Protein backbone atom coordinates (compact mmCIF):
# COMPACT_ATOMS: atom_id res chain seq x y z
CA UNK A 309 0.00 0.00 0.00
CA UNK A 310 1.27 3.42 -0.92
CA UNK A 311 -0.38 6.81 -0.81
CA UNK A 312 0.85 10.36 -1.23
CA UNK A 313 -0.71 13.48 0.26
CA UNK A 314 0.48 17.02 -0.28
CA UNK A 315 -0.91 19.52 2.23
CA UNK A 316 -0.49 23.20 1.35
CA UNK A 317 2.89 22.49 -0.17
CA UNK A 318 4.86 25.50 -1.37
CA UNK A 319 8.34 25.65 -2.85
CA UNK A 320 10.14 28.95 -3.13
CA UNK A 321 13.69 28.69 -4.48
CA UNK A 322 16.52 30.82 -3.05
CA UNK A 323 16.25 33.29 -5.93
CA UNK A 324 12.62 33.95 -4.96
CA UNK A 325 11.02 31.80 -7.71
CA UNK A 326 7.70 30.43 -6.43
CA UNK A 327 7.78 27.08 -8.26
CA UNK A 328 4.90 25.50 -6.34
CA UNK A 329 2.19 27.51 -4.60
CA UNK A 330 0.09 25.94 -1.81
CA UNK A 331 -0.72 22.67 -3.51
CA UNK A 332 -3.12 20.15 -2.00
CA UNK A 333 -3.25 16.77 -3.69
CA UNK A 334 -4.04 13.20 -2.65
CA UNK A 335 -2.82 10.22 -4.62
CA UNK A 336 -4.65 7.03 -3.71
CA UNK A 337 -3.19 3.57 -3.33
CA UNK A 338 -2.58 1.99 -6.75
CA UNK A 339 -3.63 5.13 -8.58
CA UNK A 340 -1.97 6.46 -11.75
CA UNK A 341 -1.85 10.23 -11.21
CA UNK A 342 -0.56 12.45 -14.00
CA UNK A 343 0.77 15.95 -13.31
CA UNK A 344 0.12 17.94 -16.48
CA UNK A 345 1.04 21.49 -17.40
CA UNK A 346 3.25 23.61 -19.63
CA UNK A 347 6.99 23.87 -19.20
CA UNK A 348 8.01 25.62 -15.99
CA UNK A 349 4.65 25.21 -14.19
CA UNK A 350 6.25 23.32 -11.29
CA UNK A 351 5.47 19.66 -12.11
CA UNK A 352 9.01 18.38 -11.67
CA UNK A 353 9.41 20.33 -8.46
CA UNK A 354 6.32 18.59 -7.04
CA UNK A 355 7.73 15.23 -8.06
CA UNK A 356 11.14 16.04 -6.57
CA UNK A 357 9.51 17.01 -3.27
CA UNK A 358 7.65 13.68 -3.19
CA UNK A 359 10.97 11.95 -3.86
CA UNK A 360 12.72 13.93 -1.13
CA UNK A 361 15.13 15.56 -3.59
CA UNK A 362 13.77 19.04 -2.73
CA UNK A 363 12.51 20.28 0.63
CA UNK A 364 9.16 22.08 0.69
CA UNK A 365 9.43 25.67 1.88
CA UNK A 366 6.06 25.22 3.56
CA UNK A 367 3.51 22.46 3.96
CA UNK A 368 3.59 18.73 4.47
CA UNK A 369 4.40 15.74 2.27
CA UNK A 370 2.78 12.59 3.64
CA UNK A 371 3.69 9.12 2.41
CA UNK A 372 1.35 6.37 3.56
CA UNK A 373 -0.18 8.89 5.93
CA UNK A 374 3.12 9.65 7.70
CA UNK A 375 4.83 13.03 7.60
CA UNK A 376 7.82 12.52 5.28
CA UNK A 377 9.31 16.04 5.04
CA UNK A 378 12.50 14.92 6.80
CA UNK A 379 12.66 11.37 5.43
CA UNK A 380 15.77 10.84 3.25
CA UNK A 381 15.05 9.76 -0.36
CA UNK A 382 16.49 6.26 0.16
CA UNK A 383 13.96 5.55 2.93
CA UNK A 384 10.92 6.47 0.82
CA UNK A 385 10.40 3.12 -1.05
CA UNK A 386 10.16 4.97 -4.33
CA UNK A 387 11.60 4.37 -7.78
CA UNK A 388 12.18 7.17 -10.23
CA UNK A 389 12.35 7.06 -14.03
CA UNK A 390 13.63 10.13 -15.86
CA UNK A 391 13.68 11.04 -19.53
CA UNK A 392 17.43 10.54 -19.85
CA UNK A 393 17.24 6.84 -18.77
CA UNK A 394 20.66 6.99 -17.03
CA UNK A 395 21.65 3.38 -17.74
CA UNK A 396 25.18 2.12 -17.01
CA UNK A 397 26.75 1.87 -20.50
CA UNK A 398 29.40 -0.71 -19.56
CA UNK A 399 26.91 -3.16 -18.04
CA UNK A 400 24.64 -5.56 -19.90
CA UNK A 401 20.88 -5.05 -19.88
CA UNK A 402 20.53 -7.88 -17.38
CA UNK A 403 23.12 -6.36 -15.03
CA UNK A 404 21.51 -2.93 -15.36
CA UNK A 405 18.15 -4.31 -14.29
CA UNK A 406 19.73 -6.42 -11.55
CA UNK A 407 21.78 -3.54 -10.16
CA UNK A 408 19.35 -2.32 -7.47
CA UNK A 409 18.87 -5.91 -6.28
CA UNK A 410 22.63 -6.42 -6.03
CA UNK A 411 22.91 -3.23 -4.00
CA UNK A 412 20.34 -4.46 -1.55
CA UNK A 413 22.05 -7.86 -1.26
CA UNK A 414 19.58 -10.15 -3.04
CA UNK A 415 21.18 -13.56 -3.77
CA UNK A 416 22.13 -14.39 -7.40
CA UNK A 417 19.43 -17.07 -7.94
CA UNK A 418 16.35 -15.05 -6.91
CA UNK A 419 17.98 -12.03 -8.52
CA UNK A 420 18.19 -13.77 -11.90
CA UNK A 421 14.60 -14.95 -11.60
CA UNK A 422 13.28 -11.45 -10.81
CA UNK A 423 15.28 -9.95 -13.68
CA UNK A 424 13.96 -12.44 -16.22
CA UNK A 425 10.36 -11.98 -14.96
CA UNK A 426 10.60 -8.22 -15.32
CA UNK A 427 12.39 -8.42 -18.68
CA UNK A 428 9.78 -10.72 -20.17
CA UNK A 429 6.95 -8.51 -18.83
CA UNK A 430 8.58 -5.62 -20.68
CA UNK A 431 9.33 -7.59 -23.85
CA UNK A 432 13.11 -7.26 -23.55
CA UNK A 433 13.89 -10.83 -22.50
CA UNK A 434 15.90 -11.44 -25.66
CA UNK A 435 18.31 -8.50 -25.23
CA UNK A 436 19.52 -9.18 -21.67
CA UNK A 437 23.08 -9.85 -22.83
CA UNK A 438 23.41 -6.63 -24.84
CA UNK A 439 24.87 -3.32 -23.71
CA UNK A 440 22.66 -0.19 -23.68
CA UNK A 441 24.54 1.20 -26.70
CA UNK A 442 23.21 -1.72 -28.78
CA UNK A 443 19.55 -0.93 -28.04
CA UNK A 444 16.92 1.28 -29.62
CA UNK A 445 15.56 4.26 -27.68
CA UNK A 446 12.42 2.35 -26.81
CA UNK A 447 14.34 -0.67 -25.58
CA UNK A 448 16.57 1.54 -23.43
CA UNK A 449 13.47 3.07 -21.93
CA UNK A 450 12.11 -0.37 -21.11
CA UNK A 451 15.38 -1.28 -19.42
CA UNK A 452 15.11 1.89 -17.32
CA UNK A 453 11.57 0.89 -16.41
CA UNK A 454 12.71 -2.63 -15.61
CA UNK A 455 15.42 -1.35 -13.31
CA UNK A 456 12.84 0.78 -11.49
CA UNK A 457 10.26 -1.99 -11.18
CA UNK A 458 12.61 -4.77 -10.13
CA UNK A 459 12.76 -3.66 -6.49
CA UNK A 460 8.98 -3.67 -6.37
CA UNK A 461 8.70 -0.10 -5.13
CA UNK A 462 5.54 1.14 -3.44
CA UNK A 463 5.60 4.33 -5.46
CA UNK A 464 6.73 5.10 -8.99
CA UNK A 465 7.75 8.63 -9.88
CA UNK A 466 8.21 9.29 -13.59
CA UNK A 467 9.36 12.57 -15.08
CA UNK A 468 8.57 12.79 -18.82
CA UNK A 469 9.92 9.26 -19.39
CA UNK A 470 8.80 9.21 -23.04
CA UNK A 471 9.75 12.68 -24.18
CA UNK A 472 12.91 11.66 -26.05
CA UNK A 473 11.15 9.03 -28.18
CA UNK A 474 9.44 9.31 -31.55
CA UNK A 475 5.67 9.57 -31.59
CA UNK A 476 4.89 5.98 -32.67
CA UNK A 477 6.98 4.50 -29.91
CA UNK A 478 5.60 6.98 -27.39
CA UNK A 479 2.04 5.82 -28.11
CA UNK A 480 3.09 2.18 -27.79
CA UNK A 481 5.01 2.68 -24.56
CA UNK A 482 2.35 4.78 -22.90
CA UNK A 483 -0.06 1.86 -23.13
CA UNK A 484 2.67 -0.44 -21.83
CA UNK A 485 3.61 1.75 -18.89
CA UNK A 486 0.07 2.29 -17.73
CA UNK A 487 -0.76 -1.39 -18.24
CA UNK A 488 2.29 -2.51 -16.33
CA UNK A 489 1.85 -0.19 -13.36
CA UNK A 490 -1.78 -1.27 -13.07
CA UNK A 491 -0.82 -4.92 -13.26
CA UNK A 492 1.74 -4.37 -10.52
CA UNK A 493 -0.70 -2.23 -8.53
CA UNK A 494 2.03 0.37 -7.96
CA UNK A 495 0.94 3.89 -7.13
CA UNK A 496 2.38 6.16 -9.82
CA UNK A 497 2.92 9.90 -10.16
CA UNK A 498 3.76 10.71 -13.77
CA UNK A 499 4.85 14.13 -15.03
CA UNK A 500 4.19 15.25 -18.59
CA UNK A 501 3.40 18.34 -20.64
CA UNK A 502 1.72 16.14 -23.28
CA UNK A 503 -2.04 16.13 -22.84
CA UNK A 504 -2.58 13.06 -25.02
CA UNK A 505 -0.28 11.17 -22.70
CA UNK A 506 -2.11 12.52 -19.65
CA UNK A 507 -5.61 11.79 -20.92
CA UNK A 508 -4.83 8.28 -22.15
CA UNK A 509 -2.73 7.08 -19.21
CA UNK A 510 -4.17 8.68 -16.10
CA UNK A 511 -6.70 7.49 -13.58
CA UNK A 512 -6.74 11.16 -12.57
CA UNK A 513 -5.01 14.20 -13.97
CA UNK A 514 -3.77 17.16 -11.91
CA UNK A 515 -3.36 20.25 -14.08
CA UNK A 516 -0.91 22.93 -12.99
CA UNK A 517 -0.21 26.45 -14.14
CA UNK A 518 2.47 28.73 -12.72
CA UNK A 519 2.85 26.67 -9.57
CA UNK A 520 -0.89 26.56 -8.88
CA UNK A 521 -3.07 23.48 -9.12
CA UNK A 522 -5.97 24.31 -11.45
CA UNK A 523 -8.03 21.13 -11.54
CA UNK A 524 -7.90 17.48 -10.50
CA UNK A 525 -10.14 14.78 -11.89
CA UNK A 526 -10.54 11.82 -14.18
CA UNK A 527 -9.68 12.52 -17.84
CA UNK A 528 -13.41 12.65 -18.63
CA UNK A 529 -14.09 15.13 -15.82
CA UNK A 530 -11.28 17.57 -16.63
CA UNK A 531 -12.04 17.40 -20.36
CA UNK A 532 -15.82 17.60 -20.07
CA UNK A 533 -16.23 19.87 -17.06
CA UNK A 534 -13.00 21.83 -16.61
CA UNK A 535 -12.84 23.72 -13.32
CA UNK A 536 -11.24 26.86 -14.72
CA UNK A 537 -11.06 28.76 -17.97
CA UNK A 538 -7.40 27.95 -18.17
CA UNK A 539 -8.08 24.21 -18.14
CA UNK A 540 -10.91 24.65 -20.66
CA UNK A 541 -8.56 26.41 -23.07
CA UNK A 542 -5.56 24.18 -22.38
CA UNK A 543 -7.11 20.73 -22.80
CA UNK A 544 -8.28 19.29 -26.07
CA UNK A 545 -7.36 19.58 -29.71
CA UNK A 546 -8.97 21.49 -31.32
CA UNK A 547 -9.24 23.91 -28.42
CA UNK A 548 -12.61 24.46 -26.82
CA UNK A 549 -14.62 27.32 -28.32
CA UNK A 550 -14.96 29.99 -25.64
CA UNK A 551 -17.60 32.63 -26.23
CA UNK A 552 -18.56 35.54 -24.05
CA UNK A 553 -22.30 35.73 -23.41
CA UNK A 554 -24.79 37.69 -21.32
CA UNK A 555 -27.38 35.68 -19.45
CA UNK A 556 -31.00 36.76 -19.10
CA UNK A 557 -33.60 34.71 -17.30
CA UNK A 558 -37.09 35.55 -18.57
CA UNK A 559 -40.06 35.36 -16.27
CA UNK A 560 -41.99 33.22 -18.67
CA UNK A 561 -39.33 30.63 -18.11
CA UNK A 562 -36.70 30.57 -20.71
CA UNK A 563 -33.13 31.78 -20.76
CA UNK A 564 -31.43 33.92 -23.37
CA UNK A 565 -27.72 33.73 -23.97
CA UNK A 566 -26.79 36.87 -25.78
CA UNK A 567 -23.68 36.24 -27.83
CA UNK A 568 -23.39 39.70 -29.34
CA UNK A 569 -24.90 39.59 -32.79
CA UNK A 570 -27.11 36.63 -32.08
CA UNK A 571 -28.88 35.08 -29.15
CA UNK A 572 -29.74 31.58 -28.12
CA UNK A 573 -33.07 30.83 -26.50
CA UNK A 574 -32.97 27.90 -24.13
CA UNK A 575 -36.21 26.46 -22.77
CA UNK A 576 -36.39 26.28 -18.98
CA UNK A 577 -36.43 22.49 -18.87
CA UNK A 578 -33.12 22.36 -20.76
CA UNK A 579 -30.36 21.42 -18.33
CA UNK A 580 -28.18 24.08 -19.90
CA UNK A 581 -30.66 26.74 -18.76
CA UNK A 582 -30.33 25.68 -15.18
CA UNK A 583 -26.57 25.59 -15.49
CA UNK A 584 -26.44 29.29 -16.32
CA UNK A 585 -29.66 30.69 -14.78
CA UNK A 586 -28.06 31.97 -11.60
CA UNK A 587 -25.77 34.20 -13.67
CA UNK A 588 -28.78 36.31 -14.63
CA UNK A 589 -27.65 39.77 -15.74
CA UNK A 590 -23.97 38.74 -15.84
CA UNK A 591 -21.50 38.20 -18.60
CA UNK A 592 -20.08 34.70 -18.59
CA UNK A 593 -17.88 32.61 -20.85
CA UNK A 594 -19.56 29.66 -22.51
CA UNK A 595 -17.38 26.76 -23.59
CA UNK A 596 -18.40 24.49 -26.45
CA UNK A 597 -16.28 21.71 -27.82
CA UNK A 598 -16.19 21.42 -31.60
CA UNK A 599 -17.54 17.88 -31.41
CA UNK A 600 -20.56 19.04 -29.40
CA UNK A 601 -21.77 21.25 -32.24
CA UNK A 602 -23.67 19.60 -35.06
CA UNK A 603 -23.98 21.37 -38.38
CA UNK A 604 -27.57 21.66 -39.60
CA UNK A 605 -29.28 23.64 -42.33
CA UNK A 606 -29.52 27.37 -41.52
CA UNK A 607 -33.33 27.38 -41.44
CA UNK A 608 -33.63 24.57 -38.86
CA UNK A 609 -35.92 25.42 -35.94
CA UNK A 610 -34.83 25.62 -32.32
CA UNK A 611 -31.63 26.73 -30.64
CA UNK A 612 -29.53 27.19 -33.72
CA UNK A 613 -26.51 29.44 -34.01
CA UNK A 614 -25.82 30.84 -37.44
CA UNK A 615 -22.40 31.08 -38.90
CA UNK A 616 -20.53 31.52 -42.14
CA UNK A 617 -17.90 28.89 -42.87
CA UNK A 618 -14.56 30.54 -43.48
CA UNK A 619 -12.69 27.38 -44.30
CA UNK A 620 -12.60 23.64 -43.75
CA UNK A 621 -9.60 21.74 -42.52
CA UNK A 622 -9.46 18.04 -43.38
CA UNK A 623 -7.78 15.68 -40.96
CA UNK A 624 -8.61 12.33 -42.53
CA UNK A 625 -10.93 10.93 -39.88
CA UNK A 626 -12.65 14.29 -39.35
CA UNK A 627 -12.92 17.76 -40.80
CA UNK A 628 -12.91 20.97 -38.84
CA UNK A 629 -14.98 23.89 -39.99
CA UNK A 630 -13.97 27.38 -38.93
CA UNK A 631 -17.00 29.62 -38.79
CA UNK A 632 -17.64 33.29 -38.12
CA UNK A 633 -20.66 33.72 -35.91
CA UNK A 634 -20.81 37.48 -35.79
CA UNK A 635 -17.65 38.88 -34.32
CA UNK A 636 -16.37 35.53 -33.11
CA UNK A 637 -14.84 32.60 -34.93
CA UNK A 638 -15.49 29.07 -33.75
CA UNK A 639 -14.53 25.56 -34.77
CA UNK A 640 -16.90 22.72 -35.48
CA UNK A 641 -16.24 19.06 -36.06
CA UNK A 642 -17.93 18.27 -39.37
CA UNK A 643 -18.32 14.53 -38.75
CA UNK A 644 -22.07 14.87 -38.38
CA UNK A 645 -22.44 17.06 -41.44
CA UNK A 646 -24.76 16.17 -44.29
CA UNK A 647 -22.99 14.61 -47.24
CA UNK A 648 -21.21 16.97 -49.60
CA UNK A 649 -21.47 20.10 -47.50
CA UNK A 650 -20.82 23.26 -49.45
CA UNK A 651 -17.22 24.27 -48.75
CA UNK A 652 -18.21 27.74 -47.58
CA UNK A 653 -21.46 29.44 -46.81
CA UNK A 654 -24.18 29.75 -44.24
CA UNK A 655 -24.57 26.96 -41.81
CA UNK A 656 -26.68 26.42 -38.73
CA UNK A 657 -25.23 24.80 -35.65
CA UNK A 658 -27.21 22.74 -33.31
CA UNK A 659 -26.93 20.72 -30.14
CA UNK A 660 -24.99 23.37 -28.41
CA UNK A 661 -23.11 21.65 -25.92
CA UNK A 662 -23.62 18.61 -23.90
CA UNK A 663 -20.36 20.14 -22.73
CA UNK A 664 -21.49 23.69 -22.45
CA UNK A 665 -19.73 25.22 -19.49
CA UNK A 666 -20.69 27.91 -17.09
CA UNK A 667 -17.27 29.39 -16.85
CA UNK A 668 -17.21 32.84 -15.40
CA UNK A 669 -14.47 35.31 -16.09
CA UNK A 670 -12.51 36.28 -19.13
CA UNK A 671 -11.01 33.85 -21.61
CA UNK A 672 -7.35 33.34 -20.84
CA UNK A 673 -4.47 32.38 -23.02
CA UNK A 674 -2.68 29.26 -21.79
Ligand code: ATP
Pocket residue numbers: 321322323325326327345346347348349350351352353354501
Ligand atom coordinates in the same frame (compact mmCIF):
# COMPACT_ATOMS: atom_id res chain seq x y z
P1 ATP B 1 9.51 21.31 -17.41
O1 ATP B 1 8.35 20.60 -18.03
O2 ATP B 1 10.13 22.32 -18.33
O3 ATP B 1 10.48 20.41 -16.73
P2 ATP B 1 8.20 21.86 -14.90
O4 ATP B 1 6.75 22.12 -14.97
O5 ATP B 1 8.63 20.52 -14.46
O6 ATP B 1 8.89 22.25 -16.26
P3 ATP B 1 9.87 22.87 -12.78
O7 ATP B 1 11.11 22.23 -13.29
O8 ATP B 1 9.23 22.27 -11.58
O9 ATP B 1 8.79 22.99 -13.93
O10 ATP B 1 10.19 24.41 -12.50
C1 ATP B 1 9.21 25.30 -11.95
C2 ATP B 1 9.82 26.69 -11.85
O11 ATP B 1 10.86 26.69 -10.89
C3 ATP B 1 10.44 27.18 -13.15
O12 ATP B 1 10.21 28.57 -13.23
C4 ATP B 1 11.92 26.90 -12.96
O13 ATP B 1 12.70 27.81 -13.71
C5 ATP B 1 12.07 27.12 -11.48
N1 ATP B 1 13.17 26.34 -10.88
C6 ATP B 1 13.34 25.00 -10.95
N2 ATP B 1 14.44 24.62 -10.25
C7 ATP B 1 14.96 25.76 -9.73
C8 ATP B 1 16.11 26.06 -8.92
N3 ATP B 1 16.92 25.08 -8.47
N4 ATP B 1 16.35 27.35 -8.59
C9 ATP B 1 15.53 28.33 -9.02
N5 ATP B 1 14.43 28.13 -9.79
C10 ATP B 1 14.15 26.86 -10.15
